[in-house]
Amino acid sequence: MNRNVAIVHFNTPELTEACILSIRKHGGGDYAVYIFDNSDERPFIKKMPGVKILDNTKGQIIDFDKELEKYPEKDESLGCAKGCHFGSDKHMMSVQKLWELIPDGFLLLDSDILIRRSVDHMFMEDECAAGYISHCSGPKRRERFLPMILWINVPMCVKGGAKFFDPDRSWSLHKGADDRRNGWDTGATLLSDIRRLKPQCHGRKVDIRNLIFHYGNGSWIRNDLAQQTLWLKQHRDLWQSEDKEREKYYTVLTYIFNGYERVHEIQQKDPDAEYILVTDDPKLKSKTWKVVFDDSLKKLSAFDKCYHVRFHPFLYAKTDIVVRIDGSIQVNKSLEKIVNDFDGYDRCLMIHPRRNTMKEEYDVWVNTRGYPKEQADKCLGFMKRMGYDMKLQGLYQGCFEILRKNEVNRNINDIVYDFLRYLGDGKIERLDQTITSFVINHLFQDLKVMPVSENLVTNSPLMTWYLHNSFTPIPDDKEKIEPYLFNKPVKTKEYGVEK
Numbered sequence: 461m462n463r464n465v466a467i468v469h470f471n472t473p474e475l476t477e478a479c480i481l482s483i484r485k486h487g488g489g490d491y492a493v494y495i496f497d498n499s500d501e502r503p504f505i506k507k508m509p510g511v512k513i514l515d516n517t518k519g520q521i522i523d524f525d526k527e528l529e530k531y532p533e534k535d536e537s538l539g540c541a542k543g544c545h546f547g548s549d550k551h552m553m554s555v556q557k558l559w560e561l562i563p564d565g566f567l568l569l570d571s572d573i574l575i576r577r578s579v580d581h582m583f584m585e586d587e588c589a590a591g592y593i594s595h596c597s598g599p600k601r602r603e604r605f606l607p608m609i610l611w612i613n614v615p616m617c618v619k620g621g622a623k624f625f626d627p628d629r630s631w632s633l634h635k636g637a638d639d640r641r642n643g644w645d646t647g648a649t650l651l652s653d654i655r656r657l658k659p660q661c662h663g664r665k666v667d668i669r670n671l672i673f674h675y676g677n678g679s680w681i682r683n684d685l686a687q688q689t690l691w692l693k694q695h696r697d698l699w700q701s702e703d704k705e706r707e708k709y710y711t712v713l714t715y716i717f718n719g720y721e722r723v724h725e726i727q728q729k730d731p732d733a734e735y736i737l738v739t740d741d742p743k744l745k746s747k748t749w750k751v752v753f754d755d756s757l758k759k760l761s762a763f764d765k766c767y768h769v770r771f772h773p774f775l776y777a778k779t780d781i782v783v784r785i786d787g788s789i790q791v792n793k794s795l796e797k798i799v800n801d802f803d804g805y806d807r808c809l810m811i812h813p814r815r816n817t818m819k820e821e822y823d824v825w826v827n828t829r830g831y832p833k834e835q836a837d838k839c840l841g842f843m844k845r846m847g848y849d850m851k852l853q854g855l856y857q858g859c860f861e862i863l864r865k866n867e868v869n870r871n872i873n874d875i876v877y878d879f880l881r882y883l884g885d886g887k888i889e890r891l892d893q894t895i896t897s898f899v900i901n902h903l904f905q906d907l908k909v910m911p912v913s914e915n916l917v918t919n920s921p922l923m924t925w926y927l928h929n930s931f932t933p934i935p936d937d938k939e940k941i942e943p944y945l946f947n948k949p950v951k952t953k954e955y956g957v958e959k
């Protein structure tokens with residue numbers, strides 16, 4: 461059974477983040493977290509491993525304005541329509557929507573709780589729902605589930621006909637009660653359905669008092685940031701990570717060996733990124749890069765060192781995403797946008813702007829860069845013997861890529877690195893972008909590729925590509941050919957023109 465956790469978020473990023481960190485630290489499992497973000501002022505933008513944001517900040521998933529027309533009978537003076545606390549319109553519709561978006565079921569958490577110990581036992585395969593059950597106060601006492609931490613077994617609920625939100629019934633539970641504000645009592649709907657539908661459904665009462673600390677009313681429209689911050693500080697041990705590095709979302713990785721390039725300092729950093737520069741020069745200093753001096757490479761030539769880093773990026777990066785750039789590329793701005801766009805892809809490749817077959821590329825290297833003709837023939841012969849169609853179009857640049865840490869990328873890198881060693885006769889063959897393109901085209905056509913154009917480094921605000929060992933930018937090439945990926949024309953993602 462999947463261990464899914466869902467949090468409905470509304471303007472309290474500090475609480476939500478701490479909640480996630482606490483479940484990571486004490487929750488007893490590697491849970492997949494979904495954030496349903498209804499914020500109108502303070503969305504949840506922090507990128508965290510294993511956390512998926514369902515962005516409803518602009519009504520992309522549920523348009524609440526329309527829902528207000530549908531269910532006009534609300535006590536808006538109390539902010540029920542605007543806030544997102546339990547019982548509010550936004551909360552109950554969001555949870556019902558989560559039933560569709562996470563059909564395996566999920567552990568619903570309030571954004572304003574901190575997990576104190578393992579909640580793994582809350583994921584109950586044989587229970588329709590499981591959580592704390594309380595009475596409403598006042599004359600219309602009625603038992604209901606509280607949503608602070610509530611297991612919802614969606615397949616079982618759906619099968620048994622149980623609902624979370626039922627506009628015909630849940631509203632009436634409180635309507636007319638003079639001792640409390642009006643609101644949807646979704647927890648009571650769920651519990652009464654479950655009891656009515658027995659024995660098909662079961663709902664288990666769980667004592668949650670030892671599992672969580674609850675701030676209370678965190679997503680209420682009148683939430684108080686100073687108070688929340690104080691509360692979080694008081695419970696710091698529950699959520700603060702001992703290893704700060706783990707909190708980064710992606711790594712920008714570069715390398716300079718044998719003094720081959722100048723250090724291009726980062727002009728603007730993304731706080732969610734770690735910036736690592738690997739070098740063999742113990743004297744190399746940088747104000748902006750975290751310099752990693754790798755002594756283990758000292759037996760390798762300068763080229764071999766480069767390739768060692770290129771094809772083993774996760775030896776250096778602790779994150780699941782790496783943006784790998786050559787030492788000649790300068791980062792000008794946060795790469796947040798491009799990393800966000802990378803969601804759902806395995807690898808981001810830069811399509812070569814001028815050539816798209818292997819033969820053309822080797823010809824240029826032989827004719828203009830002193831690359832040995834025999835070596836070109838050897839590499840091309842190798843590809844042919846492997847059954848490669850030499851007319852196939854698709855050539856990708858080696859100076860930039862984004863990789864997700866997964867099986868397919870590890871396989872690609874291992875195979876390319878082996879081929880480079882084989883073709884280099886003990887050393888490492890130096891023209892690697894052809895071999896990488898060949899391996900990807902020939903063996904990994906299922907790879908989910910996000911294609912970008914060279915504009916990203918020659919004509920966008922994000923990065924600047926400099927001529928070797930200089931501070932002179934490489935001029936933008938206006939005569940780019942049509943981009944191809946896996947022998948098909950492809951549309952590259954573009955990141956704006958440099959002003």
Ligand SMILES: [Mn+2]
Pocket residue numbers: 570571572573608674675676677678679
């Ligand atoms: Mn709460």
